[in-house]
Amino acid sequence: MDGARALNGAIDPGRQTPGVPEEEQLRAEVYGVLARLLAAPPDAALLGALAGMSGDNSELGAAFRDLARAAATATAEMTAREYHDLFIGVGRGELLPYASYYLTGFLHERPLAELRGALAALGIARAADVKEPEDHLAALCEVMAGLITGAFGAPAPLERQHEFFDAFIASWAGRFFHDLEAAQSARLYAVVGRIGRLFLGVEHTAFEIA
Amino acid sequence: MTDRPHKNTAKRRDFLKLVGLGSVAGAAALAVGTPPTKAEAAKPEAAGYRETEHIRKYYETARS
Numbered sequence: 001m002d003g004a005r006a007l008n009g010a011i012d013p014g015r016q017t018p019g020v021p022e023e024e025q026l027r028a029e030v031y032g033v034l035a036r037l038l039a040a041p042p043d044a045a046l047l048g049a050l051a052g053m054s055g056d057n058s059e060l061g062a063a064f065r066d067l068a069r070a071a072a073t074a075t076a077e078m079t080a081r082e083y084h085d086l087f088i089g090v091g092r093g094e095l096l097p098y099a100s101y102y103l104t105g106f107l108h109e110r111p112l113a114e115l116r117g118a119l120a121a122l123g124i125a126r127a128a129d130v131k132e133p134e135d136h137l138a139a140l141c142e143v144m145a146g147l148i149t150g151a152f153g154a155p156a157p158l159e160r161q162h163e164f165f166d167a168f169i170a171s172w173a174g175r176f177f178h179d180l181e182a183a184q185s186a187r188l189y190a191v192v193g194r195i196g197r198l199f200l201g202v203e204h205t206a207f208e209i210a
Numbered sequence: 211m212t213d214r215p216h217k218n219t220a221k222r223r224d225f226l227k228l229v230g231l232g233s234v235a236g237a238a239a240l241a242v243g244t245p246p247t248k249a250e251a252a253k254p255e256a257a258g259y260r261e262t263e264h265i266r267k268y269y270e271t272a273r274s
Binding site: 011021023024026029030032033035036045046049050053056060062063065158202209 | 221226228233236237240
């Protein structure tokens with residue numbers, strides 16, 4: 001799609017946009033980390049950065065501390081194997097983090113079609129070299145980060161973010177993160193599942209009290 | 211009322227400040243960008259992580 005921003009992991013959740021309050025910026029950064037970890041296993045540098053995270057006494061803070069601990073004891077090789085077993089496997093992995101799959105039982109279904117319409121309206125398209133359908137949760141988290149920080153134009157108003165969240169994430173991603181937390185192959189990714197689940201709860205509550 | 215991109219209320223701000231999002235600040239900078247390409251994965255990494263064909267294949271299949 002000419003002129004469309006591409007979803008390819010290049011959205012910078014850390015970009016500082018004037019007018020975006022710090023607490024909103026941090027939401028984008030959580031989405032960014034989730035997107036990155038769901039798109040591929042962490043390399044050694046990212047594991048190092050994760051290992052350095054600290055956390056407060058909130059549930060999410062404790063979960064981040066657990067992720068830091070898991071990252072500190074993991075190697076890139078181990079997590080690559082874990083990621084492979086969870087998401088790739090032979091033919092398919094343990095889990096399929098796609099909206100269509102969770103909502104209909106099949107890939108490439110109506111949720112994907114609806115998402116493509118929403119992305120087109122935002123001026124976003126899948127990058128040419130990305131083969132996954134756009135309704136992969138990594139891509140959806142990338143979109144949320146971009147809406148918050150203004151990667152696709154001006155930062156999106158909360159109402160618009162809420163619309164996208166409700167339309168494409170809220171109805172299924174909690175179940176996916178729960179499945180990830182419980183997955184047989186999951187170790188570091190079990191904590192990612194917990195963080196995702198808790199963060200979705202934060203998002204839901206925060207949208208309600210906006 | 212000024213037209214701010216985020217018309218968030220004090221209630222929302224206070225809630226978000228209390229739920230522990232701050233942990234992520236250190237790691238977010240390295241979460242940018244595409245996962246390692248074949249070319250990047252081929253570079254030798256720090257001690258403790260040896261690049262192997264096995265790993266290259268994981269990265270490759272993760273991207274496909």
